[in-house]
Amino acid sequence: MKQYSWWQKGIIYQIYPxxxxxxNGDGIGDLAGIRxxxxxxxxxxxxAIWLSPIYPSPMHDFGYDVADYCEVNPIFGxxxxxxxxxxxxxxxxxxxxxxxxxxxxxxxxxxxxxxxSSRDNPKRDWYIWRDPAPDGGPPNNWVxxxxxxxxxxxxxxxxxxxxxxxxxxxxxxxxxPDVLPAMLDNMRFWLDKxxxxxxxxxxxxxxxxxxxxxxxxxxxxxxxxxxxxxxxIYTQNLPGVHDIIRAxxxxxxxxxDRMMVGEIYLPNEDLVKYYGTxxxxxxxxxxxxxxxxxxxLLDWDARTVRDAVDAxxxxxxxxxxxxWVLGNHDRHRVASRLGQAQARVANILLMTLxxxxxxxxxxxxxxxxxxxxxxxxxxxxxxxxxxxxHIVGRDPERTPMQWDxxxxxxxxxxxVIPWLPLPADYQTRNVRQQEEDPTSMLNLYRSLTKLRRSExxxxxxxxxxVDAGAADxxxxxxxxxxxxxxxxxxxxxxxxxxxxxxxxxxQAEVVIATGLKRSGTVSLNALELEANEGLVxxx
Numbered sequence: 001m002k003q004y005s006w007w008q009k010g011i012i013y014q015i016y017p018x019x020x021x022x023x024n025g026d027g028i029g030d031l032a033g034i035r036x037x038x039x040x041x042x043x044x045x046x047x048a049i050w051l052s053p054i055y056p057s058p059m060h061d062f063g064y065d066v067a068d069y070c071e072v073n074p075i076f077g078x079x080x081x082x083x084x085x086x087x088x089x090x091x092x093x094x095x096x097x098x099x100x101x102x103x104x105x106x107x108x109x110x111x112x113x114x115x116x117s118s119r120d121n122p123k124r125d126w127y128i129w130r131d132p133a134p135d136g137g138p139p140n141n142w143v144x145x146x147x148x149x150x151x152x153x154x155x156x157x158x159x160x161x162x163x164x165x166x167x168x169x170x171x172x173x174x175x176x177p178d179v180l181p182a183m184l185d186n187m188r189f190w191l192d193k194x195x196x197x198x199x200x201x202x203x204x205x206x207x208x209x210x211x212x213x214x215x216x217x218x219x220x221x222x223x224x225x226x227x228x229x230x231x232x233i234y235t236q237n238l239p240g241v242h243d244i245i246r247a248x249x250x251x252x253x254x255x256x257d258r259m260m261v262g263e264i265y266l267p268n269e270d271l272v273k274y275y276g277t278x279x280x281x282x283x284x285x286x287x288x289x290x291x292x293x294x295x296x297l298l299d300w301d302a303r304t305v306r307d308a309v310d311a312x313x314x315x316x317x318x319x320x321x322x323x324w325v326l327g328n329h330d331r332h333r334v335a336s337r338l339g340q341a342q343a344r345v346a347n348i349l350l351m352t353l354x355x356x357x358x359x360x361x362x363x364x365x366x367x368x369x370x371x372x373x374x375x376x377x378x379x380x381x382x383x384x385x386x387x388x389x390h391i392v393g394r395d396p397e398r399t400p401m402q403w404d405x406x407x408x409x410x411x412x413x414x415x416v417i418p419w420l421p422l423p424a425d426y427q428t429r430n431v432r433q434q435e436e437d438p439t440s441m442l443n444l445y446r447s448l449t450k451l452r453r454s455e456x457x458x459x460x461x462x463x464x465x466v467d468a469g470a471a472d473x474x475x476x477x478x479x480x481x482x483x484x485x486x487x488x489x490x491x492x493x494x495x496x497x498x499x500x501x502x503x504x505x506x507q508a509e510v511v512i513a514t515g516l517k518r519s520g521t522v523s524l525n526a527l528e529l530e531a532n533e534g535l536v537x538x539x
Contacts, residue, residue: 002460006095007197007259007288008321009459010047011351011449012358016329017051017076018062018419019400020361022412028419029400029411031077035085038092040431044364045449048095050199052329054082055101058108060168061146061380062398063099064201065106069186086194095196097259102183102248103202104169111182112170119157128162128173129154130212141214142235145227147384147392150235164205164235166380174207174244184251191255200248203262203287204274207241209234225392226385237270245286246276261289261323261358268315275320282319289323289356295346296331300338302474302492309353309476310465322355327363333397336369341532344444344514345490348534351448352478352488354463362401364445365434369396370423378420395420404432439516447512451536456483466504470497473529477504477539486511487537489529497529508537 021033031054041049053063056073063073072082089096105112114123130139130151138151138160151160152167162171172179187198215230222228245262252258262274264287276286294308316322326346327334335343343366350357372395377383382393399420403410405427408418423429434440452458461480468475472493479485487504491497502525509521514534522537529535 004460005257005259006047007261007356010095010356011045011452012048012050012097012261012356013041013044013046014050014328014358014360015052016361016398017054019398019411021401021403022416022418025413025416026075027412027416028075030075031072031081031085035081035088038088038094042092042094044446045453046094046359048097048196049089050097050358051099053099053101057106058168060106060166062378064101065104065108065166065169066101067106067108068110069183070189083193090194097197097199097261098190098195099201100187100198101201102172103206104163104165104171107168107170111172115170116154116157116161119159125176126173126179127170128208129157129159130162131159140212141230142212143226143230146381147226162208164202166384171208172206175210180244180247184247187248187251188254191252191258196257197252197259197261197288199291200260200262200287203245204237204241204264204266205235206244207238209238224388237266242273242276242286245274249276249286259288261291262287264290265293268312272315272317272320275317278317278319284317284320289321291325291358292323292355293325295324295326295350296328300342300346300492302470302472302490305349305492306465306474306476309463313354313463322353323358324350324353324355325358326350327360327397328358329360329398330394331397333360333367333369334363335366336396340366340441341514342492344441345492345532345534347441347445347448348488348512348514348536349474349490351445351452352458352486352536353476354461354478360397364442365402365429365431366441367399367402367429368423370399370421372396372421376421399423402426402430404430444512444514444516447516448536451512455486456480457486466501468501469499470529473497473499475501485539487524487539488535489527489537490534491529491532494531496531496533499527499529500525501527505539508539510535511538512536 018029020029021037022029023032054076055066056068056071057063057065072079086096111123111126114121115127138149142150144150146165150164153160163169213234215234218231252260264271264274271290274287274290275284278284298304298308334346379394382389400411400418407414409422409426412418434442457478457480461478464477466475473491475489477487505524507521507523510519
């Protein structure tokens with residue numbers, strides 16, 4: 001069978017470091033805390049850990065405002081802690097992926113401090129500066145993802161600088177010849193240390209229109225989130241961004257078996273362009289994995305999801321490797337979006353589709369969004385837009401990991417206040433409780449990941465959807481030459497169904513069911529499927 005890389009056959013587990021485990025009693029998670037939990041992470045049968053930013057930062061956007069690309073934030077520890085974590089991860093056969101934030105820096109980064117110091121500083125044009133409009137206002141109508149204009153006026157030098165997020169995140173100017181080489185050097189620093197790859201933040205935003213033209217109004221704007229008011233044709237997905245990404249990929253290719261996954265929110269026809277051009281050896285010259293976020297955004301019904309999976313598979317260039325994501329630090333938790341019953345179905349879907357799955361910490365125990373009292377709200381979009389904080393705020397999905405029923409769920413010491421509050425139900429929804437319950441979400445997750453790891457058809461095999469004869473049911477097969485074949489049947493609805501799948505096989509063995517109670521061989525000509533039930537069959 002063809003040889004596959006770790007980033008193809010493995011599972012990626014995202015950790016938000018502030019919220020995983022506090023080792024020093026300050027209410028904030030850290031690298032030493034993650035290291036303490038490696039036994040647990042390994043028990044999940046995942047293959048790689050992705051850490052959200054751990055760099056020095058004033059934390060105006062919780063680490064996505066980077067003040068130094070080649071150091072560790074003292075909040076999380078020091079470089080020795082990072083080295084020890086990396087060593088332990090590699091000793092367990094796991095990989096470590098770091099967040100890379102190349103689109104913008106912190107306004108405290110030395111590059112911007114120099115750039116801001118005067119109009120004739122050599123680093124002035126490392127960032128995007130422009131004179132005020134004739135009326136003294138911003139140079140154009142571009143808006144920030146976090147509310148308000150994308151421009152801030154600098155009194156000292158009399159110009160505006162661009163930022164598509166908070167004003168403390170000035171945007172780098174990749175049209176300046178020195179900026180990209182400097183960022184590539186930052187990448188080499190970590191690759192030389194042995195980091196296995198990067199998740200690249202907002203990779204599709206890294207180049208802006210050279211003329212800084214106004215963006216047109218969006219006729220389909222819902223009138224709620226201001227970022228949707230414009231059509232972002234001059235700040236996103238510009239053709240020249242692919243040259244930047246190819247240069248980044250070339251750096252990764254200098255090393256053995258490293259990878260790059262790009263954060264990209266685009267439709268399929270644009271998304272697949274971020275694989276780049278296929279080379280003679282069958283690899284591509286841009287992202288190994290352009291993140292596919294459809295399961296985060298789609299209406300959750302069987303027909304919609306099936307059509308989306310089939311369309312994505314059809315859009316992939318020959319040889320391009322797919323990927324799927326159910327949750328992350330920017331989107332509400334799966335169990336809150338879908339309910340606990342469908343969250344189980346969603347986990348089966350994630351772990352049995354073709355392509356690399358990325359799982360967000362806590363989804364394996366069904367963690368839900370936590371209501372955040374106004375005095376605890378910290379996320380910039382919610383702080384800046386309190387009237388829509390419940391829509392744009394990301395604090396609810398970033399709360400501490402729920403380890404056990406002790407005070408603060410075992411995340412930090414009893415006398416310490418965690419940086420974000422825990423839910424009211426953490427004493428009944430936590431790792432320890434679910435380890436003792438043979439039918440828990442955690443045990444379903446571990447069963448799925450163990451099966452995926454052991455079966456070539458699920459890890460790297462082909463996908464084909466199947467007509468199930470019921471509107472609420474999505475069914476598909478996974479096959480690989482010389483390996484066991486699998487049939488997955490997922491009921492997205494609240495009603496039970498009896499369906500006929502005898503064209504696939506007359507009978508099949510249930511190897512995993514959402515409730516972890518059903519097993520044995522069943523007939524497929526009158527398959528009884530309960531409400532909210534997912535079944536994985538070995539054919």
